[in-house]
Amino acid sequence: MPALASRRNRRPDLSAAPDPTAPATPSPYKVTGARVLRSEWAKFWSLRSSWITLGVAVFLLVLFGTIAGYTYSADAVASGGPPGPGSGSGDSDAVGLALTGVSFAQLAVGVLGVLLAAGEYSTGMIRSTLAAVPRRLPVLWSKAAVIGPIALVLTTLGALAAFQLGTPGLDGEKIALSLADDGVLRSLAGAGLYLGLVAVFGVALGMLLRSSAGAIAALVGVLLILPGLASLLPDSWYDTLSPYFPSNAGSAVYALHQSSDALSPGAGLAVFAGWVALALAGAAYRLTRTDA
Secondary structure, eight states: OHHHHHHHHOOOOGGGSOOTTSOOOOOSOOOOHHHHHHHHHHHHHHOHHHHHHHHHHHHHHHHHHHHHHHHOOHHHHHHTOOOOTTOSTTOOSHHHHHTTTHHHHHHHHHHHHHHHHHHHHHHTHHHHHHHHOTTOHHHHHHHHHHHHHHHHHHHHHHHHHHHHHHGGGGTTOTTOOOTTSTTHHHHHHHHHHHHHHHHHHHHHHHHHHOOHHHHHHHHHIIIIIHHHHHTTSOHHHHHHHGGGSHHHHHHHHSOSSOOTTSOOHHHHHHHHHHHHHHHHHHHHHHHHHSOO
């Protein structure tokens, strides 16, 4: 009984209870750019679609470049007959043949960029991402910083592989070149740089339009359909505007020889980078001004 009475008379010790008016203890884990970048890196490599799409891009680059080298026929081109794949009028050198697959690879890396950004909107994961990163803009920069260098490195290696594998097929041809020839390495590296920027362009379109289907359609329209539609313009307008279209400016980046109606590699890079920056600016504005 004395023990029971002592328990009844015992009062809870309120001295250890937290004071609701006390300032909250700051969390030791802060949202930093490096941590957001690591998060996006982990998300990128955890998706099977990332591996598959990157592999498809490099495979197409190597496959079409190699086939173009082995099927090139100078006699067919000279006689006006059907040339081999990639031996059209615009591909009059070994580098142009090796980079035949760029037009296919750009779609693969561009779609990958779109899925990296717009895919979170379709699944609803973007709400969790933005709740963890309230400032929002680091999410956009981190996505672009992850996919751009990855696409650049892998597609540059793919371009080098396509050139090396297709070179034996051009043995004895006048257009044959080696890596030591002037401008070859610059052109192959330019192809990788262009494809890296295309991947970032896809991220920007995905964040801007927030729809995978819509962003992919916009990507295809800007890179492939726009130059064809522009041919309906008067010749004077087309000749003036054509070099500044995204795909035409991008192709100037990796061209071995500058044509009379195209930009120089440096100017082409500046113009295409400007298109990418414009898309990123639009994505950043919508990301900060509208709800997820």
